[in-house]
Amino acid sequence: MTPAPYPVLYSFRRCPYAMRARLALLASGQVCELREVVLARKPAALLAASAKGTVPVLVLPDGQVVDQSLDIMLWALRRNDPRHWLPANCDALMDALQLVARCDGEFKFHLDRYKYPNRHGVAEAAAHRTQGAVYLGDLNTRLTAHRHLLGDLESLADAAIAPFVRQFAHTDPAWFASQPWPALVSWLGTFENSPIYQQVMTKYGPWEPGQPAVLFREPPIAMI
Numbered sequence: 001m002t003p004a005p006y007p008v009l010y011s012f013r014r015c016p017y018a019m020r021a022r023l024a025l026l027a028s029g030q031v032c033e034l035r036e037v038v039l040a041r042k043p044a045a046l047l048a049a050s051a052k053g054t055v056p057v058l059v060l061p062d063g064q065v066v067d068q069s070l071d072i073m074l075w076a077l078r079r080n081d082p083r084h085w086l087p088a089n090c091d092a093l094m095d096a097l098q099l100v101a102r103c104d105g106e107f108k109f110h111l112d113r114y115k116y117p118n119r120h121g122v123a124e125a126a127a128h129r130t131q132g133a134v135y136l137g138d139l140n141t142r143l144t145a146h147r148h149l150l151g152d153l154e155s156l157a158d159a160a161i162a163p164f165v166r167q168f169a170h171t172d173p174a175w176f177a178s179q180p181w182p183a184l185v186s187w188l189g190t191f192e193n194s195p196i197y198q199q200v201m202t203k204y205g206p207w208e209p210g211q212p213a214v215l216f217r218e219p220p221i222a223m224i
């Protein structure tokens with residue numbers, strides 16, 4: 001049987017970058033073939049598509065490769081955006097992109113060192129927690145003013161950033177819960193309980209070349 005011309009997404013369930021890509025793909029209604037990757041055994045097809053060897057990677061039916069998570073979000077939402085996740089005007093889009101850039105830059109830097117101090121040769125995990133908390137305090141200020149990061153409506157900024165905040169929160173849940181961030185705690189809880197988040201966290205076995213395609217869409221699992 002000829003494979004359906006769906007984009008192929010190389011993904012890793014617990015990777016926050018891959019989570020944001022899966023959230024946007026699902027939100028856009030874009031069906032794709034999901035290939036779950038074991039990072040220690042990256043498939044040759046993934047490395048052939050994108051030699052840098054990170055996930056997520058989206059390979060389009062025409063062979064084009066999108067290998068940055070934010071670009072996958074933008075690609076999917078620019079094709080179809082029924083939930084209106086793309087900001088309506090240029091200023092709001094710039095605001096969203098700057099907030100995501102801070103997440104992927106300074107916040108991720110401190111998150112990694114707080115979560116895995118040994119891996120990064122860091123003696124003081126707590127110092128990185130304090131520095132990461134500056135970003136979280138800013139998010140809490142926004143969420144005190146409105147329900148989501150850009151306003152009262154959910155947007156791509158929420159989907160792009162929440163998986164990283166979740167990792168930070170789960171590093172020491174008692175500490176996170178004791179911080180003066182009620183709006184942030186509530187926003188994260190809403191995200192974690194949302195049907196779309198539950199759906200993107202569906203478990204798939206590692207992809208093997210030649211196996212029947214696993215389609216990623218609503219409902220989540222189907223075979224071509």
Ligand SMILES: N[C@@H](CCC(=O)N[C@@H](CS)C(=O)NCC(=O)O)C(=O)O
Pocket residue numbers: 012014015016017018039053054055056067068069070
């Ligand atoms: N800038 C990339 C970062 C992606 C990334 O670093 N993904 C991690 C997993 S969470 C990865 O694939 N790391 C490679 C490895 O661990 O071998 C993006 O936004 O897609």
